[in-house]
Amino acid sequence: MSLPELVQREMGEEDPVAQVHLGGDDELFITPTRTLIYRGEGLLSDESVEEYPHDAERIEVSESRRKAKLTLDYGLDGEQTFAIPRKKLDGVLHPVIAGVLSAAGITDAGETVERTFRFSDLTLVVTSARVVKHIGGAVWDDEFEEFPYDDVTDLTFEEGSVATSVVLSVNGRQxxxxxxxxxxRAVRALLTDTLTAYYDVDGLEAFRALSADAEGEDEEGQAEVDFGDGPDPLSAEPAEVDDPQNATRDDPLEESPAGDDAGTGSTVEELSGNGGASTGTTAGANAGGAAAAATEPPEEDAFEGSGFEVAEPTDDAAEELAALRAEVESQGERLDHQAELIEQLIQELRRGR
Structure with a gap:
């Protein structure tokens, strides 16, 4: 990994663990403790290096059409924000989050942060030893949840047409x-690979068998524990509890007279008879309505006989539309390039370059 001389001086004894090309001469470097952004020579001044420590309490992301901004919140020490091309956001955000998690002591030494997923308000960080989940407007803050693989006993997936539910069984809860x-598909493959690699098994079935064996050993250990005889009941004897004379409530069904039962039965029969007749009548009506609907002729075209005809597109119109679209796209690209130059000039003026 080749480093500009200015970056080497800023890093000191640290070594870069990741590098992301930002476009032109600009580069982003990740060290264990900070993020360094190298800006090459611009329109007004020389090269420079910006430094962003990883001891942040919060990470926020905002996106526009061409740019994305990462804001690192340091609590009482304020905030720092840097801008990058939007198409580089995923490549930059992943190593920055990895550095912040390491600085916060969430990930251990030697633990690899495999990938970061962002699904609307859900951020999912998959490492070689755990899953870190954060829900909220920020990408990460101290409201995160982590699920170490040591506590995971099962992993299943419930597929749907719009989304797939990932179900982690952790310490007896889902x-x-x-x-x-x-x-x-990417989430499923990554979680399966990291979990099975952590337990050194060939697949999820082997992992489930391993978890079942471990749970069986735990149950045997609990069964061997003897707490002695439990305390006797306070005063009640079993015979007294079972004695019907000690009951406090009578069965209401025993007091129902026989006449009421007979009347209820006849009422049910009458209702059943009436319901059957009504059902038959309704079914006949529905059948007649369906037959009538089937014999009705289809509706005529609303334009038939009106003198109007639907116009068909011609080849000349299609060619003109394609040429116009190409011209609009070309002008849009030129405008985007000019806007980037203007924004670069404004940023350099603000930095005093």
Whole structure:
């Protein structure tokens, strides 16, 4: 990894663990403790290096049409924000989050942050030893949840047409979150690979068998514990409890007279007879209505006989439309390039370059 001389001086004894090309001469470097952004020579001044420590309490992301901004919140020490091309956001956000998680002590030494997923308000960070989940407007803050693989006993997936539900069984409870259909395959493959690699098994079935064996050993250990005889009942004897004379409530069914039962039965029969006749009448009416609907002729075309005809597109119109679309796209690209130059000039003026 080749480093500009200015970046080497800023890093000191640290070594970069990741590098992301931002366009032109600009580069982003990740070290264990900070993020460094190298800006090459611009329109007004020389190269520079910006530094963003990883001891942040919160990470926020905002996106526009061409740019994305990452804001690192340091609590009482304020905030720092840097802008990058929007198409580079995923490549930048992943190593920045990895550095912040490491600085916060959430991930251990030697633990690899495999990938970061963002699904609307859900951020999912998959490492080689755990899953970190955060829900909210920010990408990450201290309201996160983590599920170490040491506590995971099962992993299943419930597929749907729009999203797939990922179900993690952790310490006897289920943790659920949804992944969009277009990202579900990647989430499923990554979680399966990292979990089975952590337990050194060939697949999820082997992992489930391993978890079942571990649970069986725990149950045997609990069964061997003897707490002795339990305390005797306070005063009641079993015979007294079972004695019907000690009951406090009578069965209301025993007091119902026989005449009431007979009257109820005849009423049910009458209702059943009436209901059957009504059902038959309704079914006949529905059948007649369906037959009448089937014999009705289809509606005529609303334009038939009116003198109007639907115009068909011609080849010349299609060609003109294609040429116009190409011209609009070309002008849009030129405008975007000019806007980027103007924005770069404004940023350099603000930095005093």
């Amino acid at each position: 943790e659920r979150f949804k992944a969009p259909a277009e990202e579900a």
